[in-house]
Amino acid sequence: TISYDCDTYGNPIEAYYAETFTPKVALYDGDTFIKYIDSNFVVWEDLRRIDYSYGLNLKTAGCNRKPDNNWDSLAKILNPLTYWTNVYSKDCYSGAYSLSSSESSLPFPIMNSSNVNGLSWRGSEDGHYFFTLLVIDPDFSYCTLKTQFSVSITGVPLLVSTQFLIVLSTTLAFILVLAATYFFHPSKRKIKPL
Template structure:
């Protein structure tokens, strides 16, 4: 790779199936092209990577600001959705100038990112090398649709869990990279391990997709890193954001219990009121007339 500045662009492809149709959405934030069988949305290149100091700078054309409201905001990540399981929920600031507009996906849509490399003159190539993604704020409530066994691994592949256990003293972005990458397609000494685990490495041809939780929505800010050491001596990275929607939140147990208690209280209150109401009717139209008749008979 020459010592020049490159634009590292992410083409965010979402694949999902419907009866009799295969829909492919390419996100490049520039223009919108629609046809009867597929939807293609162009997205502008977001990140300029200097190969010397590798500093990231966001670029946003004027037309891009119309895609969403250009503003920073805060959101909460529940502690149960974080990798280190902290004692408190995490409050996060969404930095629009860095992350740009998030791609909105339904929770049932699988997501497969594809990467392109651009220089100052434009498109260079599609990146076919292996790469990894991770949520920069520590979320781990997402997974991958492909297992190590389906990918063809002969022994257990590297994962974020295994790499963080091996490099506990390093920050998350440094525990796994080209310098310590080992593929899983050759035989190793010992048992192969659990090959039914999710395969967490992505490339253009393996169609490994990110899949989302079925019980809650959320905002995800991912970072991408080229994993193949033979691709370049440069540490190529980029950031993109995804907002998952569509899940109807389930009510809390306390709310359900309170609602049921209210319904039971209302039901028994109606029963008690009905009892006293019909007792008054019984007394007025049945008991009192008979009592008056008996008194008249005694007096006569």
């Protein structure tokens, strides 16, 4: 079991491990729904789990150049709220194409409701992830819009070694039960001497 603050993260959102997950972000004023947000946002895992990935890299996102910052390095050094601003989320689509092969495989962490980017799960077991989401589009709001949420991943298949052990132990148990009934069951047949 996992325990966490429901007031902070809310009820967990259930997601299937084999499907890409993109949060659907809604804007509220108190308890009043305003609209769904279609602007750019980023998410990061609060417990620093690394067994998930973004669905797009710089090349598949259509970037022409590497962003002015190194998102992975900054994430390890700084508080994400301090580096995810419009200063650091500069457009990677403008300018001449200048991505090297190593840069083109860098993750593209910016998501919105209209693109295909999302989170993919690489864990070997079902689990919980605790995310912070930050809207980074400076044209959407001058306020810092952020929220926290939890995702519960289900449906991760057992490891092959675990499956093998289950099948092997079940088969051995079945053979032992058969052998025990054969040897210890009283027989009503009598053997006639020759």
